[in-house]
Amino acid sequence: MKDANTSSKIFQRVILLCLFVFFLASAGAFPADDMTSTILIGNSRIDVVIEKGSLQVSKEELLKWVQWAAESVSAYYGRFPLPHLLLRIIPTDGKGVRGGKTFGEKGGFISIHVGSDTIFEGLATDWMLTHEMVHLAFPSVAxxxxxxxxxxxxxxxxxxxxxxxxxxxxxxxxxxxxxxxxxxxxxxxxxxxxxxxxxxxxxxxxxxxxxxxxxxxxxxxxxxxxxxxxxxxxxxxxxxxxxxxxxxxxxxxxxxxxxxxxxxxxxxxxxxxxxxxxxxxxxxxxxxxxxxxxxxxxxxxxxxxxxxxxxxxxxxGSSAASAISIVAGDTAMNFPRR
Ligand SMILES: [Zn+2]
Known part of the structure; x- marks a missing residue:
């Protein structure tokens, strides 16, 4: 077809927009009020999604916690276990870190809950996120x-x-x-x-x-x-x-x-x-x-x-030296401040 009339073009654009929104949703994109950051560690990339919710700890404190856990597994294994990890942090009621789960899907995926009353001390002494990241370094068995x-x-x-x-x-x-x-x-x-x-x-x-x-x-x-x-x-x-x-x-x-x-x-x-x-x-x-x-x-x-x-x-220092992490990208939107 050579050309189309104007109303048909508008219709096509609406369809394309809908398809684009559908694509974002099906690709696991998150609502606009969630927040994502990217941490690079060695040659690996961790995309951190912080779901919307009330938290005492700041975004920077949460990323520090993720960084420390990633540094720990990298120190033990000589590198971060996967080229890419999607980490979803879910605010929940109460205090402390809980309910961590690790999956092989999506190239490696961890979901973990952080209580709204958690303070940085609770993140700094947490073992659970490191535990979940160790799971990344071992195949699934029966x-x-x-x-x-x-x-x-x-x-x-x-x-x-x-x-x-x-x-x-x-x-x-x-x-x-x-x-x-x-x-x-x-x-x-x-x-x-x-x-x-x-x-x-x-x-x-x-x-x-x-x-x-x-x-x-x-x-x-x-x-x-x-x-x-x-x-x-x-x-x-x-x-x-x-x-x-x-x-x-x-x-x-x-x-x-x-x-x-x-x-x-x-x-x-x-x-x-x-x-x-x-x-x-x-x-x-x-x-x-x-x-x-x-x-x-x-x-x-x-x-x-x-x-x-x-x-x-x-x-x-030989194994940990290559595992220095940096916060690379940061697209914060409406993150609840304390
Ligand atoms: Zn476990």
Whole structure:
């Protein structure tokens, strides 16, 4: 057709406008009163959407919180796990951070709730966003292996924050010693693949990680650790966007360290209770509980391993140096100020 009359042109423009609005809506665009910012960390990009709602913390404080969590996972993995993350922050009632969820869709997506009464201290001490970001660095596995997804997130999160200097190592070990017993098998336990209680899923998975971390260090004279195995899995393409059989994941980890630890330990823990004498383990690692804190003993048999687990075997700053984040773009609209 060569030309069209005027009313037809107007009609076409209205249709195009409607299509454009529909496209924005279907593409996951947000209402005009939400706010987006972009954080660049290394070669990765985090698009942060703050939904409309009442919050005591400022936009700058929320972005600082996101930046710290991203720095923590980058310090542990050597880089941010995904090229792009969409992070949706949802204001809610009450105080504190809660209800974090991580998805492989949209190239990587996290939604997390922040209570309206939360103050910056609550963001600065938050663990949940780092936990969710650790999930990005591991492939999806079958439901009966859910314990390894949650176990890694539970175990790696505080270590990652210590390495990025957002958590004190004494506090980290105090909490591990205080909480890890919840992952021990109870009467009637049928192994990690068959016992889907809260304790066995989160802390049972974390127990698997600690045992693996110690064994990798022992077999490599403290040159390699679980961090090397997890970086190897990520380097092999195993991130949240992928569905992998667990055996493939574990083999990629063992290949990265050069020692067979993850697969044999899984065989021992998957379908039977595998009890661990934790008080003896803490003694070997040189960790003594002292009221509301812990003291480190530096001539215990596994003291060097404890230090390597905490800080990694790489030179200080080498992994975190590439992970400096900046707030790049900022298109704020009607963000509620306190
Ligand atoms: Zn989780």
């Amino acid at each position: 439901d009966n292996h859910h314990w390894i997804e949650e176990g890694i997130a539970t175990y790696v999160e505080p270590i990652a924050r210590v390495r990025a200097k957002h958590l004190d190592a004494t506090q980290m070990w105090f909490e591990v010693v205080r909480d890890l017993h919840q992952g021990l098998p109870a009467a009637g336990d049928k192994g990690l693949d068959n016992t889907h209680t809260w304790g066995r899923t989160y802390w049972g998975g974390a127990l698997f990680c600690l045992l693996a971390d110690i064994e990798i260090h022992q077999k490599t004279a403290n040159r390699k650790g679980l961090d090397d195995a997890l970086r190897g899995i990520l380097a092999a393409g195993g991130d949240i966007r992928q569905d992998w059989p667990l055996e493939k994941v574990l083999d990629a980890g063992d290949q990265a360290t050069g020692v067979a630890v993850l697969r044999p330990l899984y065989e021992k823990m998957k379908d039977q209770p595998y009890d661990v004498d934790l008080p003896t383990l803490w003694k070997q690692l040189g960790i003594e509980r002292d009221g509301g804190t812990v003291r480190f003993v530096n001539d215990a048999p596994l003291s060097q391993t404890r230090v390597a687990i905490t800080y990694g075997s790489a030179a200080p």
